Amino acid sequence: GWKPENAQKNMEQILTANDNNVDAVLSENDGMAGGVVAALSAQGLVIPVGGQDGDLAAINRVARGTQTVSVWKDARDLGKAAGEIASALAAGTSMDAIAGATKFTGGEKGIAINAILLDPTPLTRDNLSVAINGGHITKEQACAGALPGVDGCN
Incomplete structure (x- = not known):
């Protein structure tokens, strides 16, 4: 917890x-x-x-x-990236076409998802x-x- x-x-x-x-x-x-x-x-x-x-x-x-x-x-970097991603998705861009998107495999079931990983x-x-x-x-x-x-x- x-x-x-x-x-x-x-x-x-x-x-x-x-x-x-x-x-x-x-x-x-x-x-x-x-x-x-x-x-x-x-x-x-x-x-x-x-x-x-x-x-x-x-x-x-x-x-x-x-x-x-x-x-x-840094929340400023996280917020900026989230806003840019949301705008691109709202404009019809697929997640895998967004600059910086990569496949990330994680979680209990090992399912690959699109992600932008910030340092x-x-x-x-x-x-x-x-x-x-x-x-x-x-x-x-x-x-x-x-x-x-x-x-x-x-």
Whole structure:
């Protein structure tokens, strides 16, 4: 259910089962990454943790050094692409004729669909200014408690 509290409980169980011997965690989203970080912090552990969504709290965790990366999809780029696709479809263009459309196979049944895949931005301590300058998060939100040397915070 993408719930941070479930991720925290699961991470606590993983840490117990492995005597805290965990090298890194890749989480399906930033909320769950927050639960993972809480479990790790309770054990005094700081290891690489990745999440995705560009969640504001996750961006701040990146600045504070408790989360290594958050994969961000810029809503401005997503909205622009969606608008262009909708206009082209409304004008009668078939999806496979839209510039940039490719076949994407995924899901449980492995069905191929037409898609336009945009490049996400991995936000790390070295490029947090991308999200700040993009208006996704304020400098104050991103940089509260930031470690020295975090891009956009000093």
